[in-house]
Amino acid sequence: MWAQRLTAPSHFEPCETRAPSPSDLAPGQVLLRTTAGGICGSDLPFFRGGTSPDAPPERPSYGSPGFPMHEVVGEVVASAHPEHTRGDAVVGWASGFDGIAEQVVSTGDGLHRYADDLLPWEAVTIQPLACALYAVEQLGPLEGRSVAVLGQGPIGLLFSHLASGAGASRVIGVDRVERADVAATFGVDETVHAPVDRWLATLSSAERPDVVVEAIGHQTGTLNQAVDAVAFGGEIFYFGVADDLVYPFAMRTFLRKNLTLRSGVALERRRVLAAADEHLRTHPELRERYITHILDVEDVQAAFDRAAAPTTGQTKIVLTMP
Structure with missing residues (x-):
């Protein structure tokens, strides 16, 4: 599958890597085909070459395919979680911070099914x-x-x-x-x-x-x-x-x-994702003004470069996946 990988601080390159299989899923996990993702300020230190001092050693990190992105929107390919089924459009956390990839495995408790009237890039807003x-x-x-x-x-x-x-x-x-x-x-x-x-x-x-x-x-x-x-x-x-x-x-x-x-970090993630989904629908100004830049994932370098240099008129930057 395709992915983007940091090969040097602040420098992405495309790569091919092994696609996860439904057989890889542990109980409670979900396999997603990514459709969009948002750049968060917490991604930028990793983009610049930093590492997390308290991250578990098994979690993907600097230089790993798909890293660093945790705000993810996708379609469920396979599920070992009771509340998610194949074909669901979901938004939430890429629990491995590896969302700049064709497919990701994530914890189902950090994902929420959103309605079809939102485009994937619009649904990104629900996570932050x-x-x-x-x-x-x-x-x-x-x-x-x-x-x-x-x-x-x-x-x-x-x-x-x-x-x-x-x-x-x-x-x-x-x-x-x-x-x-x-x-x-x-x-x-x-x-x-x-x-x-x-x-x-x-x-x-x-x-x-x-x-x-x-x-x-x-x-x-x-x-x-x-x-x-x-x-x-x-x-x-x-x-x-x-x-x-x-x-x-x-x-x-x-x-x-x-x-x-x-x-503290957000807990009860499925509940608050559902609340954010409802809030977004009752506040159309967020849907209209929050996301200011939408780039194809092939332009990930330009997207992160822009996010790392905030300017007036720039708010949320979103990547869309093929």
Whole structure:
């Protein structure tokens, strides 16, 4: 089968590799023929040549065919999962992060059957939306609270949208890239075009948000900036992926401000994927504005190069498969 493979940092090449067989499936697994996939910010450190310090050794990694992509849409070819049958169109997690390939084996509990009225590239939105929905569920009620979202890339904009929909009194979006063009669509009341530390330096006590979502990750600085930014008694959700096993943390500030810190990956994945599917159908603005670039998988190099260099007018980048 065809696949794309990283042969050097930031450099893809097409390859042929062994196709998985239905006989390879363990109980609960599903074999998919991929039809589309989304590039997530958490894929980009791997694209640049990084490795995950806590990944199990059996999971595909840098240089493996199909790696790195976990947001996947596909058609079920074979199933060892009771809720998925051959021919189903599904969206969710490629559990091996190996979705840039003709076929993938994935855990069925991380997949959801979506209706035929969505095109595969449109269905990609369901997966990141499910992640954001689950995270927002872990927070306290947002109605009447001010919320700052650090990072207004594809996932940060979804957090802004959900906070606005949950009744936040004010949603502040902070990003180095100018995002004023999509602020109204995603419910952002105040767009801050600046690094987080510069925004933080302008805040008065009265302006500090009740909730901060850190949607940047991949470095240690912005977690402590979130601690500095949030109001006394406030709440932080650390969603950005941690590339280091240990982070320095402003514990004294955290303690003195009586703060709450939450984090974690999405659980109950089939449930939240179904909820995201329903949410997408009731919010057509997401279907119209979230995905800005659709490229054929043969253009995977250009797609990842673009994703690694975000600009105004660029949100979600999707690959479609032949």
